[in-house]
Amino acid sequence: MNKGLLVTLALLGLAGCADTSWRTAETHEIMPPLDFSLVDENGQAVDAEDYAGKVTLVYFGYTFCPDVCPITLARLAGTLNRLDDDVRDDIQVLFITVDPERDTPDVVKRYTGAFGDAFIGITGERAEIDALTNRMRVTYEYETPNERGDYIVNHTSAVFAFDREGEAQFLIRDSHPINDAVADINRLVTES
């Protein structure tokens, strides 16, 4: 190996150290700031600005979801539990339903209550939810109801992270190791 190549490799290594990208998936360049007019779990009209000041994690789901949604929220609760108390106090998780007809404020409040105080249920007008999901390029689709009238909703599975000003930063997928999610959330809170 010649010296030139060694120097090049060393510089690449340094560049790697200075790399500020997230360990999960970057969204800053591709996703607009958090913006919505919805209804919180207490029935109050809320805007995205009401949640400024803390780091916000957003998950879209629905409560008639026995597996994926509660597992995602439980794992997110487990992720937050690995952070220091003062870091955790600066984080809020918005569970935004894509099934507002069944998910009234009371229903989302009971559901998110199972996962901790940081979890806040959000519902609202379907048109307002659509405006938000369209902006964020989040998709969901309803399946045909069965004979009992129950229906499944397929929905985006990622958790989206926004800084204290509501700027998009990164998203966490199932495939991301929990250590990466912990590191990125911790950094987002402590550096902003």
Place this chain on the structure above:
Amino acid sequence: MVSNLFTTSRRWACGLAVALLTAGYAYGQDVQVSDARVSLLPGEQPGAGYFELYNAGDETLVLVGADSDAFETVELHVSSDQDGMAHMHEVEQVEVAAGERFAFAPKGHHLMFIGREKVLQEGDEVDVQLEFADDRHLSVTFDVISPASL
């Protein structure tokens, strides 16, 4: 006398048939279930059942459904992630080959417990009948757990 005997035999046969239809054939050591738990979600939301099924027998095991007195209905479901979208749909049956294990686990196959028939709380136990092809069944006790513990 002949008629009486015939009637008696027929009644006995009918009774046996009803008993068999009701009870089916219980599985013994050939089918083993471990780590059976059902998540209790707040309000009337459905819960998910997880467990591991081990087919210690010589033939393929075919799970076709489940039933519980504690719930209105129990369905076999599978969750999957396709291009970042969480999907869920009902499945007709799950086959487990001889000597194989099959996990009903978070974000995969699970039982969907819909419509609570009785008040449940964490720490309770729920009896569930796993129903297999050929009218066989297995009684399993599921622990009721918090979804936050998953």
